[in-house]
Amino acid sequence: MERAASASGVAASRPGHSGLGLGGYAPPAGVTDEMIGPDGRLRPAWAPLLQHLAALSPEAMSRALARADQYLRDSGVFYRQYGTGTSTERPWPLSHLPVLIDEDDWAEVSAALIQRAELLELLMADLYGPNRLVAAGHLPPALVAGNPQWLRPMVGIKPRLGHYLHFVAFEIGRGPGGDWWVLSDRTQAPSGAGYALENRVATARAFPDVFAAQNVHRLAGFFRDFRDTLMNYRTDSDARVAILTPGPLNETYYEHAWIARYLGFTLVQGDDLVVDHGRLMVRTVSGLHPIDILWRRMDGDYTDPLELNGASRIGTPGMVSALRHGGVTMLNALGSGVLESRAMMAFLPKLAPLLTDAPLAMPNIATWWLGGAAERDRVLADPQRLVLSPALDTGLPFDSDPPPVLASSLAPGALAGRLARDGAGLVAQELVTLSTTPALVEGRIRPRPFSLRVFLARTAEGWQVMPGGFARIGATEEATALAMQRGGGAADVWILSPDDVPAVTMAPPPKGPFRRTAPGALPSRAADNLFWMGRYVERTEDMVRILRARNMRYAESGRGALPLQEAMDALLDDYGVTPGDAAIPAGLIHTLSLAVGSAAQIRDRFSTDGWSALTDLEKTARRMSARVVQGDDAARALSALLRKLAGFSGLVHENMYRFFGWRFLTLGRMHERAMAMTGIMARLADPAAPAGALDLCVELGDSVLTHRRRFSVSTTRETVIDLLVLDPLNPRSVRHQVDHMTAQINELPGAARHGEYSELGRAMLRVQTEVATATPESMTTDALELLGERIAALSNLLTEAYLR
Numbered sequence: 001m002e003r004a005a006s007a008s009g010v011a012a013s014r015p016g017h018s019g020l021g022l023g024g025y026a027p028p029a030g031v032t033d034e035m036i037g038p039d040g041r042l043r044p045a046w047a048p049l050l051q052h053l054a055a056l057s058p059e060a061m062s063r064a065l066a067r068a069d070q071y072l073r074d075s076g077v078f079y080r081q082y083g084t085g086t087s088t089e090r091p092w093p094l095s096h097l098p099v100l101i102d103e104d105d106w107a108e109v110s111a112a113l114i115q116r117a118e119l120l121e122l123l124m125a126d127l128y129g130p131n132r133l134v135a136a137g138h139l140p141p142a143l144v145a146g147n148p149q150w151l152r153p154m155v156g157i158k159p160r161l162g163h164y165l166h167f168v169a170f171e172i173g174r175g176p177g178g179d180w181w182v183l184s185d186r187t188q189a190p191s192g193a194g195y196a197l198e199n200r201v202a203t204a205r206a207f208p209d210v211f212a213a214q215n216v217h218r219l220a221g222f223f224r225d226f227r228d229t230l231m232n233y234r235t236d237s238d239a240r241v242a243i244l245t246p247g248p249l250n251e252t253y254y255e256h257a258w259i260a261r262y263l264g265f266t267l268v269q270g271d272d273l274v275v276d277h278g279r280l281m282v283r284t285v286s287g288l289h290p291i292d293i294l295w296r297r298m299d300g301d302y303t304d305p306l307e308l309n310g311a312s313r314i315g316t317p318g319m320v321s322a323l324r325h326g327g328v329t330m331l332n333a334l335g336s337g338v339l340e341s342r343a344m345m346a347f348l349p350k351l352a353p354l355l356t357d358a359p360l361a362m363p364n365i366a367t368w369w370l371g372g373a374a375e376r377d378r379v380l381a382d383p384q385r386l387v388l389s390p391a392l393d394t395g396l397p398f399d400s401d402p403p404p405v406l407a408s409s410l411a412p413g414a415l416a417g418r419l420a421r422d423g424a425g426l427v428a429q430e431l432v433t434l435s436t437t438p439a440l441v442e443g444r445i446r447p448r449p450f451s452l453r454v455f456l457a458r459t460a461e462g463w464q465v466m467p468g469g470f471a472r473i474g475a476t477e478e479a480t481a482l483a484m485q486r487g488g489g490a491a492d493v494w495i496l497s498p499d500d501v502p503a504v505t506m507a508p509p510p511k512g513p514f515r516r517t518a519p520g521a522l523p524s525r526a527a528d529n530l531f532w533m534g535r536y537v538e539r540t541e542d543m544v545r546i547l548r549a550r551n552m553r554y555a556e557s558g559r560g561a562l563p564l565q566e567a568m569d570a571l572l573d574d575y576g577v578t579p580g581d582a583a584i585p586a587g588l589i590h591t592l593s594l595a596v597g598s599a600a601q602i603r604d605r606f607s608t609d610g611w612s613a614l615t616d617l618e619k620t621a622r623r624m625s626a627r628v629v630q631g632d633d634a635a636r637a638l639s640a641l642l643r644k645l646a647g648f649s650g651l652v653h654e655n656m657y658r659f660f661g662w663r664f665l666t667l668g669r670m671h672e673r674a675m676a677m678t679g680i681m682a683r684l685a686d687p688a689a690p691a692g693a694l695d696l697c698v699e700l701g702d703s704v705l706t707h708r709r710r711f712s713v714s715t716t717r718e719t720v721i722d723l724l725v726l727d728p729l730n731p732r733s734v735r736h737q738v739d740h741m742t743a744q745i746n747e748l749p750g751a752a753r754h755g756e757y758s759e760l761g762r763a764m765l766r767v768q769t770e771v772a773t774a775t776p777e778s779m780t781t782d783a784l785e786l787l788g789e790r791i792a793a794l795s796n797l798l799t800e801a802y803l804r
Contacts, residue, residue, distance in 0.1 A: 025438070027447045028477065032178045032435035034099060034450075045100045045496050046438075052210045058443075065096050065440075068206035076603075076611050077198050078254055092195065095473040095489030098203050099437050099450060103217070103497045109172070109180055109454065110465040112362030117168050117456050117463050119348065120187055120339050122355040124164040128155050128335055138354065139347055140371060142424060147392050149188070149337030151300055153307045157324050159333050161233060166331040166458045167226070167295070169193075172362070173451040174435035182364035183432065183451055185345070188337035189297045193455045194255035194262070195490065196470040197223070203492040217467035217495040221504040225464055226457040227263045228508055230293050233329060239292035240520065242266040242282065244273075246298040246314050248600045256297050257603030262506075265295070267604040270303070272523050275318030278325030284521035285660055285802040286749040293329050300334040308334075342427045343369040343391035366430040370423040378428075380416055383407035385431045388418075392425065404429070439473050439489070449474040452493060468493040522660040526605055528803040529598040530661055534668025536595035537614075539575065541645045542676040543588045545700050546571050548638040550579065555632040564692055567684060574679060583634030584625035584641075592618045605661055613648040620644060663744045664802075670744075671795060674737035677701060678788040681725055681734075685717055686781045694720050701732045718776040725779055726771065734787070735771045741794070742768045748802065760797040767791060 027033035035046045042050070056064065069091075077092040101109075126133050127150065133139045144150050169190035171183040197219055204211040230241045243265050245256040260267035266282065274281050274288065281288040296303065304319035305312040322328045338344070346367040352360045368375040369391060379386055387404035407415060407428065419426070436447035450473050455466040473489040550568045557563070572579060577587035596618050599606050621641060628637045649669070656662045680700055684693040694715040698707050701724045711719045725734045742764050745751055751761045767790050774783070 025445055025447065027436050030176055031433060031447075032174050032176060033447055034101075034174075034435060034437040035447075038178075043100075045102060048214060049097075049100070049207070049210050052207060053445075061443075064206045068094060068096055068202040071202045071205050072198065074612050075198065075608050076254065076615070077195070077258075079195075079251055092198065093489040094199060094202055095439050095448075095471075095491040096203065096206055097438050097440055097445070098492040098494045099452070099471045100214075100494050100496055103495055106467065106495045109362070112180070112360075113170050113172075113182075113454055113456060113465060114463045115352075115356060115358065115361050116170065116182065116185070116348075117165065119352055119356050119360075120168065120185065121163060121165045123344075123348075123351060124187075124333065124336060124339060126355075127338060128157070128164070128333075131155075133351065133354075138351060140369070142371060143341075143343055143347075143369065143391075144338065146424070147338050147341055149300065149335065149340070149392070151308060151335040151338075153320050154323075154333070154335040157320075160326045160329045163458060164333040164336060167193075167455070168332070169453055169455045171451050171453050173432060176433050176435075178435070180362055181432070182345075182362055184342070185340055186453075187332060187339040188299060189332070190455065191252040191255060191297075192453050192470055193223075193466065194258040195252075196453075196455070196466065196468060196492070197262075198258070199470050199490060199492040200468065211494075214494060215497040215499065215501045217497060217501055218504045219466060219468055220506050222455075222457065222464060222466045223263065224504070224506045224508065225459045225461075227265075227506070229457075229459045230265075230295070230331075232460065234292040236290060236292055239290040240266050240282065241293040241295070242268045242291045243295045244268055244270070244297060244303070246270075246302070248597075248603075250298070252297070254603065260604040266291075266520060266523065268523060269525065270298075270312075270315045272525050273316040273319075275316065275322045275327070278322060279327035280316075280319070280322045282521075283524045285524055285527050285664075286521045289521050291328055293331065295331045296334075300337055303334060341392045342367060342389055342429070343371075345429075346427060365432055368428045370419055370426045370428055375428070376419045376423050379407055379419060380412070383410075383415060386428045387431050388426050388428055390425060391427045406431070434474075436477075437471065437473070437491070439491070447477070449477065450491070467495045519657070519659045522664070524803050526602050527660065527664040528799070529601040530605075530665040531668040531798070531803065533595050533598035533602075534665040535672040536591055536598060537645065537649065538669045538672035539676070540588060540592050540595065540617075541642065542672070542700075543572065543575055543577060543585075543591065544638050544642050544645065545702070547577075547579065547583075547585070547588070548635050548642065549696060549699055551583065551630055551632070551635040551638065554630050555635060564690060564696055567690060567693060567696070571680065571683060579630075582625060583628040583630050583637065584621055586625075589618070589621050589625060592621055607652075607655065609655075610648070610652045613644075613651055617641070617644050617648055660748070663747060667741055667744050667798065670737040670741045671791065673732070674734050674741070674791050675788060677724055677732065677734050677737075678784055678791060681721065681779075682781055682784040682788065685720055685784070687717070697724060701730075703730060703732055706730060721776040721779050725784070726774060726776065728772075734791075738764075738768050738771050738791075745798075750801070758801060760794070760801045763790070763794060763797055767794065 025036065027036055035043055037043050053061070072092050072094060078089045079092060123133070127144060134141050134144055165187060167190060169186035169192065171186070172180050173183050175181050200219055234241065243256055243260045245253060245267055247253065247269050250256070257267055259265070268282055268291070272282050273291065274283060276288060280291045280294065282291050298314065301309040302312040303315045304317065305315045306317040307320040309315070320334070323330060323334065345364045346369040348364060349360055352358065368378065370376050370379065371391075386407040388407055389404045410418065434449040434451060437450045438445045439448040441448070450471045452469055452471050454469045456463050457466070458464075471491040471493055473491050475488045546568055550562065550565070553562050553564065562568075569579065575587060575591070577585045579585055596614055599611060599614055603611065624637045624641065628634050653662070653666070656665070680697060683689065684697045694717065697720050698704050698715060703723055707715065707719065707723055710723060713719065723730055724732060727733045728735045728739055730736055745761060745764050751758055757765060767787070770787065770790070
């Protein structure tokens with residue numbers, strides 16, 4: 001195929017193509033298209049990708065797209081979509097075709113955005129320093145002081161490293177003439193860099209051959225250099241670099257956890273932190289540890305309820321004080337949200353020559369702040385192709401800005417009234433006609449408007465631009481449909497080089513002989529969630545075993561009276577579960593959802609496989625609850641669920657690093673199992689228990705074969721007590737759990753000092769001694785109930801010692 005073939009020629013020259021319909025590809029008149037040049041011919045960079053697509057059968061195309069979608073599902077990539085008072089986790093809306101940009105074009109984009117980043121840095125330094133621009137009349141005082149993101153307590157606080165901005169993003173678009181324009185500035189807590197890398201992995205899985213042959217610039221070097229820069233910023237080698245997240249309910253929490261895991265940083269929430277003598281510290285199971293670098297991913301005013309926003313429940317009291325005393329470096333500096341206001345864009349073209357001695361290399365879209373009479377009169381005189389938008393940052397979730405209002409759509413009187421009433425809170429901007437890029441729409445390639453989010457990170461060598469980013473693709477031909485909250489998609493961006501692109505990895509260059517680093521301390525909140533996740537998963541397994549035993553007897557009884565029904569229902573009642581007519585009761589699903597909720601709090605410490613296995617467990621249980629009826633079908637379904645639970649436990653525990661995180665997860669499982677077995681034995685091994693109760697004990701303890709091999713007699717109270725309470729070799733016995741809990745607690749920080757046990761250690765030793773010295777005869781029902789109380793009390797002691 002010729003390098004400059006027409007779009008229709010591509011389709012016509014491939015009679016066996018997959019029916020993508022390139023012949024119908026027609027960008028709107030007067031709009032620049034990324035694939036088709038002004039002469040109507042295919043841009044050369046797109047030829048390899050289109051040749052590959054044209055050669056795919058419909059089945060092969062479906063498989064290629066499915067590979068990308070499956071990767072995103074397996075990785076748990078999502079964003080939170082907000083509605084009226086609700087929020088929903090939605091799958092990441094990948095637009096499968098990448099946007100292709102030539103390396104030379106990208107070099108111009110990069111240079112222009114670096115200049116803009118430096119301009120914003122200088123503007124930030126003035127606003128929180130001498131404030132000469134306002135004093136000289138270059139900026140209206142109301143525009144700064146009236147912005148809620150201008151944080152007065154930060155005035156005069158100079159960043160410890162000398163820079164206010166370290167990680168910024170710009171939304172850019174290409175206009176009808178083919179030139180790039182800045183649509184918005186993101187300086188507060190830019191989102192999307194992690195999603196950009198996930199887009200890259202997913203798209204490369206869909207089209208691996210094309211990706212390998214196209215000389216696409218890699219993204220790993222951008223993240224590696226930024227990580228190494230932050231690590232080198234530390235003033236204390238024992239201090240940490242942390243990412244501050246608002247928590248799992250934030251719309252981009254997945255990305256926060258992903259970035260933390262990818263870069264090896266600690267993910268923290270506001271209540272994980274405390275300011276101690278002017279220094280920021282994180283609460284860990286080992287005590288307080290210093291945080292030297294804090295990458296902020298939440299709005300600045302929420303970080304400190306003491307000096308900034310008193311209504312914040314997600315901040316850290318004293319955060320501003322720590323910054324004032326140089327006790328932490330924050331990226332980006334608090335107050336940087338003031339630069340994101342649309343109104344600021346109205347003044348940047350005039351500020352650029354003042355601060356950088358050069359005009360803007362990449363202009364932003366024409367913007368007028370309507371706080372002045374002259375600007376309002378201009379809109380009233382010529383409202384055509386002008387849109388009205390909020391002047392300040394809306395504070396809405398990621399990608400949720402409201403669509404602008406066309407000024408000419410308002411009656412002259414209504415427009416004048418709105419400008420007079422709300423002018424200081426509005427900007428007028430020229431209506432943007434964005435360029436289009438190919439997108440797959442119902443199996444056919446169609447032009448769709450797009451904008452590009454580009455990320456810049458400050459490194460030791462200066463600003464570095466990510467060689468890519470992610471493109472927001474319109475759901476329709478309307479440019480206002482770009483937002484993913486309104487059905488738009490996100491696409492990878494390939495920066496193409498004419499030469500071979502070297503492979504880059506996250507590995508730093510070698511510096512002397514290898515030295516194993518000590519594992520990082522575990523934040524108390526993470527330990528708490530690991531402990532309770534272990535408990536919830538084990539509790540779910542206990543319920544499944546009881547419900548399976550109940551349904552097996554239900555099937556055998558021919559729907560008559562169930563043997564031991566009252567005893568099994570009493571056990572389920574202890575868990576807050578009422579079987580009723582449901583094979584999978586709501587109480588079981590609720591407990592499993594609590595396990596998922598705990599895991600969601602620690603996504604940065606939880607493997608992709610572990611997360612997929614756990615969420616699959618919950619989905620399976622929900623499907624079963626809707627389809628399965630009581631009896632044999634329910635028993636078989638519960639057996640399948642039990643196998644999935646065992647698979648999850650094996651996956652996590654066999655692959656998890658044996659340090660504090662694993663210890664707390666293990667303690668949660670063993671504590672729950674010990675309590676459950678003690679409760680079962682107190683009820684079913686009681687001398688007054690109904691016939692068959694002892695056999696049910698052995699069944700619920702998953703020890704039927706072991707009992708047959710150990711004891712040649714039928715079940716007796718003594719054999720059951722010995723096997724399920726006192727036998728240290730039975731992984732289901734109370735003794736086994738207690739012994740292993742003791743071993744794990746003894747490995748925790750502060751468990752014993754100079755031979756003296758902590759309060760938790762002493763309580764654990766008393767329980768272990770009691771079980772180790774007991775006999776089947778001494779383990780009466782009262783003794784079992786007392787033992788259960790003492791085991792339950794260990795959870796409170798553990799919480800007091802490590803989890804608060």
